[in-house]
Amino acid sequence: MALGKEDIAKRIAKEVKDGYFVNLGIGIPTLVANYVREDISVEFQSENGVLGMGPFPFEGEEDADVINAGKQTITTMAGASFFDSALSFGMIRGQHVDLTILGAMEVAENGDIANWKIPGKMVKGMGGAMDLVASAENIIVAMMHVNKAGESKLLKRCTLPLTGVGCVKKVVTELAVLEIVPEGFKLLERAPGVTVEDIIKATEGNLIIEGEIPEMVID
């Protein structure tokens, strides 16, 4: 059984370690915050200028001046701080942020990522994604393994305009957890009930399978 978005977020949450400063992108990555273990200390950074993001506010307590990069109203935790955009990207470029989790339209076996533009069809812009992927040491991509037409999004080479080159370290999809190594996508884990054969079929890029592939532990 392929994972739902919440389960992908739950699996990625296990990658968040004690003492990490984490930047979460829009979409599935935002959900990760809901599943981080409560016994560890983690601070979430949002590139529009807040460190120490908390949950959504209670109804009636929304503040138009306190939002995340997805323009959603948020709250702050004890120890939080606000800052301007230049300082925010100073934190990112200066590699003070330990982990970046973002979505993608395509990822290639060499770690290239595309997530901002479909020529002639859709142009949302790169936002902070290019700065994040160019600088972060530890980048995890949360994405669907195949598109709506059933075509693989884990490719030999990206076909869409790139966001960054050779930067993705790990990919978590509805089917698998994969690590990017020099030879391609190394299969680490498969979703419960999903076979290695299913993953081979859904992956266009070079897939490396060594030994028994364990099932993901979600909860």
Add this chain to the structure above:
Amino acid sequence: MINKKVNNVSEALSDIKSGMTIMLGGFGLCGIPENSIAELVTKGVSDLTCISNNAGVDDFGLGLLLQKKQIKKMISSYVGENAEFERQMLSGELEVELTPQGTLAEKCRAAQAGIPAFYTPAGYGTEVAEGKEAREFNGKMHIMEEAYKADFAIVKAWKGDEAGNLIFKGTARNFNSCMAGAAAITVAEVEELVPAGTLDPNQVHIPGIFVKRIFQGEKYEKRIEQRTVRKR
């Protein structure tokens, strides 16, 4: 004290002309100079080049200037929430320069700080790097980006004083503090304008030297783009 106070928005923006390049603070609709944008619509200036992280939504923020076709070129990082923007861009009516968000912020900050150009790894190996100098530092490739040159910077702060000192609130600081002083003329609109001597100098985010004119906005709608709440 050098007094930067002007009486109202029309006085603050009296010399903005068609064809100018204008920086506008804000992230989404958070911290945008609402009163100044309304004034630009009223004035009817056109052929503007606007440097702003986003382009508002269809019926608020810079979306109001887009509707009236007053903008010739937008320089932004993310335009996802504006259907009219996407339509004008894809049809070619509107010139668009998409810039990585951190680069956009730094190009403002560089202009503010008198730095003509800088190197950043953001965008290397992508469309953004086309035509730009690439150079390796410490084993990693970077591209050269130049500081913006703008005629006006229009920023919005929470509180300000007659000396032009500014204090921001929450995430409404965003690009406002990077843009203050980054253009030939900086106009600041504030929710509350107080006499000099009222603000604690320890708490000032942007010193008045970066601000040429300051006024108190008549009203603030402060629209929320994505109202998200949780249950009690």
